[in-house]
Amino acid sequence: MSVPIIRTRQLCREYLVGAQTVKALIDFSIDIQHGEFVAIMGPSGSGKSTCMHLLGCLDTPSAGEYHLDGQNISSLDADALAGIRRRKIGFVFQSFNLLGGANAIANVELPLVYGGVSRAQRLEQARAALDSVGLADRGHHLPAQLSGGQMQRVAIARAIVNRPALVLADEPTGALDTQTGQEIMALLESLNRCGMTVVVITHEAEIAAFAQRVLYFRDGRLIEDRSTSGVNAVTATTLPKIGEAHHEAQ
Amino acid sequence: MKLSDSLLSAVSSLRANKLRTALTTLGIIIGVSAVIAMVGVGKGAQLRIEETIQGLGENVLFVRNGTSVAGGVRGGANSKISLTEADATAIIAGAPSILIAAPTLRATGQVIFGNTNWFSTIYGVGDTYLQARDWQIENGRTFSTNEERSSTKVAIVGQTIIDQLFLGQDPVGETIRIDRIPFRVVGTIRAKGESSWGRDHDDVVFVPLSAARSRLDVGKRYRGNLVRDITLKARSADLLETAEQEVTDLLRERHRIRPGAPDDFYVRNVAQYLKARAKSERTMSLLLAAVAGISLLVGGIGIMNIMLVSVTERTREVGLRMAVGARRIDILVQFVTEAMAVSLIGGAIGVALGLGGLLTAARFGDWPVVISPFSAVIAMGFAALIGIFFGYYPAHKASRLDPIVALRRE
Ligand SMILES: Nc1ncnc2c1ncn2[C@@H]1O[C@H](COP(=O)(O)OP(=O)(O)OP(=O)(O)O)[C@@H](O)[C@H]1O
Numbered sequence: 001m002s003v004p005i006i007r008t009r010q011l012c013r014e015y016l017v018g019a020q021t022v023k024a025l026i027d028f029s030i031d032i033q034h035g036e037f038v039a040i041m042g043p044s045g046s047g048k049s050t051c052m053h054l055l056g057c058l059d060t061p062s063a064g065e066y067h068l069d070g071q072n073i074s075s076l077d078a079d080a081l082a083g084i085r086r087r088k089i090g091f092v093f094q095s096f097n098l099l100g101g102a103n104a105i106a107n108v109e110l111p112l113v114y115g116g117v118s119r120a121q122r123l124e125q126a127r128a129a130l131d132s133v134g135l136a137d138r139g140h141h142l143p144a145q146l147s148g149g150q151m152q153r154v155a156i157a158r159a160i161v162n163r164p165a166l167v168l169a170d171e172p173t174g175a176l177d178t179q180t181g182q183e184i185m186a187l188l189e190s191l192n193r194c195g196m197t198v199v200v201i202t203h204e205a206e207i208a209a210f211a212q213r214v215l216y217f218r219d220g221r222l223i224e225d226r227s228t229s230g231v232n233a234v235t236a237t238t239l240p241k242i243g244e245a246h247h248e249a250q
Numbered sequence: 251m252k253l254s255d256s257l258l259s260a261v262s263s264l265r266a267n268k269l270r271t272a273l274t275t276l277g278i279i280i281g282v283s284a285v286i287a288m289v290g291v292g293k294g295a296q297l298r299i300e301e302t303i304q305g306l307g308e309n310v311l312f313v314r315n316g317t318s319v320a321g322g323v324r325g326g327a328n329s330k331i332s333l334t335e336a337d338a339t340a341i342i343a344g345a346p347s348i349l350i351a352a353p354t355l356r357a358t359g360q361v362i363f364g365n366t367n368w369f370s371t372i373y374g375v376g377d378t379y380l381q382a383r384d385w386q387i388e389n390g391r392t393f394s395t396n397e398e399r400s401s402t403k404v405a406i407v408g409q410t411i412i413d414q415l416f417l418g419q420d421p422v423g424e425t426i427r428i429d430r431i432p433f434r435v436v437g438t439i440r441a442k443g444e445s446s447w448g449r450d451h452d453d454v455v456f457v458p459l460s461a462a463r464s465r466l467d468v469g470k471r472y473r474g475n476l477v478r479d480i481t482l483k484a485r486s487a488d489l490l491e492t493a494e495q496e497v498t499d500l501l502r503e504r505h506r507i508r509p510g511a512p513d514d515f516y517v518r519n520v521a522q523y524l525k526a527r528a529k530s531e532r533t534m535s536l537l538l539a540a541v542a543g544i545s546l547l548v549g550g551i552g553i554m555n556i557m558l559v560s561v562t563e564r565t566r567e568v569g570l571r572m573a574v575g576a577r578r579i580d581i582l583v584q585f586v587t588e589a590m591a592v593s594l595i596g597g598a599i600g601v602a603l604g605l606g607g608l609l610t611a612a613r614f615g616d617w618p619v620v621i622s623p624f625s626a627v628i629a630m631g632f633a634a635l636i637g638i639f640f641g642y643y644p645a646h647k648a649s650r651l652d653p654i655v656a657l658r659r660e
């Protein structure tokens with residue numbers, strides 16, 4: 001086994017609401033290998049999005065450790081996290097989050113703009129990304145001129161334009177009809193086949209069926225970790241300690 | 251993020267809210283145009299004083315016939331002529347602050363050379379007058395004492411006469427006719443040029459005072475040794491007021507004016523008058539400065555206000571940008587750039603309006619203005635600074651947003 005793309009140990013996230021602490025995520029420990037396609041399921045408020053924000057380096061844990069691609073994330077500051085998001089992670093949101101005033105190409109280019117990529121190179125990469133989601137001819141359309149499915153494709157193109165190792169999608173089909181949702185999942189599946197690690201949050205079993213591994217959350221805890229090859233144990237004791245990965249690999 | 255990208259994104263976001271942008275820039279527009287107008291008017295007034303003093307000659311005072319009204323405007327048309335050449339002599343003898351007292355006759359009249367003629371101003375003066383007014387001889391010579399005494403028909407001409415009658419050729423030795431009387435040109439004077447508000451200093455012909463009195467029509471109006479005015483040169487600028495007092499006292503005594511009775515002459519201190527006027531123009535400048543300052547402040551606060559609104563409206567956008575890898579500084583720069591772009595647009599329009607106003611004032615009004623590109627650069631720089639200053643707080647606020655909170659915002 002090589003270094004996992006995601007390795008968390010006793011990851012916790014607590015929110016202080018007034019005098020009360022809300023434990024949104026409790027002792028989350030997992031290893032996800034490069035190239036996996038993982039779905040996260042669970043009832044509303046079970047901590048799925050909280051978990052994804054931590055995995056995506058948008059948020060910092062209250063306790064526990066997170067190693068992304070072998071790098072300890074827990075101690076990094078906001079700007080360093082921004083750099084990691086830019087290089088390694090692509091996000092897809094339920095509500096697309098496209099910039100309304102910018103056309104498809106400009107939206108897709110955005111991560112490259114912050115990477116300081118030259119204009120010509122940006123355009124080339126954005127075109128390629130749009131092409132790979134099947135929207136080569138929609139580059140100059142504004143989001144308002146696209147259908148929901150097309151907007152989500154643009155958002156996916158934006159997520160992959162930097163060729164990130166990890167694509168995180170929070171209910172990417174939540175705002176789409178079943179048919180379009182299936183198409184979007186097929187697209188994510190094809191990205192996964194190209195080697196990207198994909199993690200998708202969903203409420204629907206048909207969507208989760210695209211994944212090889214499904215994580216179930218309830219009340220902030222991971223309660224089940226099922227893969228197509230059988231149910232994994234979810235207790236931390238069976239996972240190697242961080243730092244033991246190489247040792248274990250031998 | 252590169253600066254050019256920040257600028258592009260700023261421009262596109264401003265274009266998305268055209269009306270709002272336009273309204274926001276209003277304060278800056280007014281402020282910057284007031285700055286431009288202020289500098290233009292202030293410098294214009296300054297220039298006018300310098301030019302006028304240069305045109306008059308340094309430390310010059312005039313004594314004229316008639317009574318003066320406040321501000322130096324001439325009194326009634328039928329005021330009595332009482333100044334004489336003897337008054338001038340007496341002033342030199344009795345007023346220690348006066349260096350030169352030159353009696354003068356002046357008339358406008360036709361000057362003819364060959365078959366060209368030109369309407370000009372003819373002065374009957376002595377060489378001391380040329381000295382008082384800082385007229386330099388360019389070619390030829392000034393009047394000799396003998397010529398001044400014996401009404402010799404000689405003349406010294408200004409550059410405009412040379413251009414108009416002699417087509418630029420040297421006129422020395424030629425003969426011109428004034429009131430049909432032939433005068434020999436013995437000298438020319440160095441050009442003083444045109445003043446910024448269009449007065450030609452060089453459209454002049456000088457002849458000896460005695461010659462003007464006995465040969466020209468003007469002599470019939472100033473009989474005996476009466477003169478139109480006496481041009482005085484004080485020994486220094488500090489003595490101008492003392493000189494004015496000395497001359498007034500002396501002339502009142504000579505003209506036997508009883509205490510309490512009005513003068514039958516008036517002393518005009520042009521430099522002082524101009525300085526008084528400059529003061530009112532300075533007041534105007536100050537007023538403009540106040541308008542500029544307040545407008546710029548209000549404009550800056552307007553920018554800050556609209557940027558705060560913009561940050562709130564675009565919280566999700568900020569969250570998204572952060573999610574795809576924008577660092578805090580990128581967000582900060584983006585919003586500051588936007589604020590700066592607003593104020594620069596306002597600044598550019600303000601400069602255009604201010605310059606337009608100045609040009610209009612220069613063309614249609616009797617208002618001296620100076621248009622300096624430097625003031626436009628300064629005003630634009632100032633506008634940019636205001637954008638940065640007032641845009642910083644909202645931008646900082648945006649850059650400190652938590653990406654998750656920002657992304658969740660509806
Ligand atoms: N900013 C916050 N402040 C306080 N509590 C929070 C905050 N964000 C999330 N929570 C709480 O954390 C818990 C988990 O929230 P989370 O958004 O992760 O749920 P979720 O599984 O994604 O739900 P859904 O399926 O509805 O999206 C919830 O109880 C929620 O109220």
Ligand SMILES: [Mg+2]
Pocket residue numbers: 048049050170
């Ligand atoms: Mg959620």
